[in-house]
Amino acid sequence: MSRFRESYSQRPSTTTFIHAGHLLDAKKGEWQTEMTLIIEGNKIQSVQKGYKTPTGQINLIDLKDQWVMPGFTDMHVHMETEYNPHAYVQKYVDDPADVAYDSVKYAEITLLSGFTTVRDLGGSGINISLRDAINKGKVPGPRIFTAGKSIASTGGHADPTNGSNQKLMGDPGPRQGVINSPEEGREAVRHRYKNGADCIKITATGGVLSVAKNGSNPQFTIEEIRSITQTAADYGFHVAAHAHGDEGMRRAVEGGVKTIEHGTYMSEETMDLMIEKNCYLVPTITAGKEVALKAEEEGFYPEVVVPKAREVGPQIQGTFARAYKRGVPIVFGTDAGVFAHGKNAKEFGYMVEAGMKPMEALQSATITPAIILNMENEIGQLQPGFYADVVAVTENPEKNIAILEQIDFVMKDGVVFKN
Known part of the structure; x- marks a missing residue:
């Protein structure tokens, strides 16, 4: 150092x-x-x-x-964390300083792997401080564009209290990234702006690794999504939407999000809608493969997560192949943090394996992210x-x-x- x-x-x-x-x-x-x-x-x-x-x-x-x-640019990382068998307990044990020290290590690993820019799609807010420390030359790492904390509905994929006992669960609101109305959606975006975020991340459907039963159900109304995207536009933000299930995905695209993360059960109709709206798919094939593998390790995930990981993980590469063939806009993203940081470049191989030309894969991690980040004349x-x-x-x-x-x-x- x-x-x-x-x-x-x-x-x-x-x-x-x-x-x-x-x-x-x-x-x-x-x-x-x-x-x-x-x-x-x-x-x-x-x-x-x-x-x-x-x-x-x-x-x-x-x-x-x-x-x-x-x-290269990875458009979906989580710089604060790296999943391991103790991850679900660590959030109750680790202090913010512990998370910060880990994030510095992950940032350097990412940079040395060739990723000079990343988009961080959700953490505790320490990701904002990490971005600033890197920009000031205090620590080595990639150029970070961060969503700060994700936005979810109560019990949704990014509700930070999922898995807690009743005493700790409480009733988090827009400041913590939990909303249940269009009005609260607008408030949550404004909190992200206040805290220094660069973009907005919503969890439009259930997720694999959250301690909740459903991994793909829609979790926002179209009105809530529109309130978020419209307010985000007022503040110069684009919106990324985590989505596995098709209905929640379709609502997100209709509601004006710029990128769909994962896209596991995407229908052809939703693919066509993404083409029409110029909405990009962020494949995260590596994450899908890695969670499916880890689901077979006894005790690595809580029991409620295991069937979701086994079901969703193997689907993502096939969805990417169909979306690419149909002409859906693609931008490189891995979900690093769900798996070990530094393995981001494995995504290139999985994309090519699924039918993408190698040069297109390189462009998906260079010129395409620059357009989404409004950095097309800089990176x-x-x-x-x-x-x-x-x-x-x-x-x-x-x-x-x-x-x-x-x-x-x-x-x-x-x-x-x-x-």
């Missing part, structure tokens, strides 16, 4: 040249050969053909034998004026997509974190 603080606080004032043997033009979906990236501070100054020779006080990074790409491409977020591997990912699980080089904001 001390090396990080030194390198980050003393950001190089000199120019950095990167000689890239193969450079990805993410927008065109093409590889350029023998290119030079010229970086000033935390931004790319120019991209030039050929290996340009630096002069003076200039850093030179030789990636001539590498495939060089923009840093997701290696172009002049963009942040110097650069990753590299030793093989062509189009020929071996699994190589993305072995990132050799990571630069974020012009600072090298892995080489």
Whole structure:
């Protein structure tokens, strides 16, 4: 960590040249050969053909034998947590400081895995402080866009008191992220704004890992969803909707959400509606596979969770395949935190296995997230004026997509974190 603080606080004032043997033009979906990236501070100054020779006080990074790409974006992570057999007890045992220390570890692991930007879709609010600490250079980690606390209905997937005894359960409201009317939905969005969130996350249906029986029933009315999305728009937020069941998913799309997370039991009608509304599917195939595996480990999940994990987990990849083939907009997202942080890149392999072209998978984690985050002129491409977020591997990912699980080089904001 001390090396990080030194390198980050003393950001190089000199120019950095990167000689890239193969450079990805993410927008065109093409590889350029023998290119030079010229970086000033935390931004790319120019991209030039050929290996340009630096002069003076200039850093030179030789990636001539590498495939060089923009840093990846994972649009569904939970930076505060990582599921384990004790996770359901830890929320009653761990102090906020314990969660914060863990989140710092998970953030660094994520960055070193090649993900220079993430969208955090729900925690205790410590995710907001983590974002700020990273932005100030206090700790290493990806650029974070966070929803802060998720919004649920009473007993819904993100009700923070699910699984508690009657004494601890209480009656949480909009401030805690629990709403039961359009009016409370508006209030909850305003609390997220007050607390410093960047976007809004709702749980439109039941979920797999919540201590509640149903994993897919609709949990908001269309009026409640519309009140949330309309208020979110007033504050410059987009809305992500966790959804497994089709009815809750359809209401979320009709109600104006920008992304559907998981989409497990999505019908063709809902797929067509997503195409019409330009609503993106965030597949989280890795999470589906991981929870199905963990459900077979005795005691890993509470008994009420196990049948949901066994049923829902194996469905997600097949739904993704059908949605992709039908033309539903896709953006990369894994649900890291449900499984171990740092394994995010496994999602690329599962997407390709289900029929997506490798280049499209790369674009789903670069240029597409940038559009949703309103950062299309700042991240997701290696172009002049963009942040110097650069990753590299030793093989062509189009020929071996699994190589993305072995990132050799990571630069974020012009600072090298892995080489």
